[in-house]
Amino acid sequence: MASEASSAEALQVYVVYATPREEFIHPMRVAPGTTIGQAIEGSGVLSRFPEINLVTQPVGIYGKKKTLETVLRERDRVELYRPLVADPKDSRRKRAAKKQGA
Helix, strand or coil, rough: CCCCCCCCCCCCEEEECCCCCCCEEEEECCCCCCHHHHHHHHHHHHHHCCCCCCCCCCCCECCEEEECCCCCCCCCCCCCCCCCCCHHHHHHHHHHHHHHHC
């Protein structure tokens, strides 16, 4: 479950979220079988950052997108991703054009 587990078989996981101004890193112990969605709900990140919308925002573990139903494993880092402000490919093209012009 999403509630903090205290038994010896509980898993240590982390829920993380970052804005341009603030980082949220919440270590927690969860029961085996806990999903990403349950860990996010139990971490308090949704009340601290009400702009998070789990219907539209992707989530993942260590940079790999996952579903909210994904079951967690020991030491997983659950990440909530914000939308990109700029297209990375476009940014690279602009930097390359700037270098060529210099």
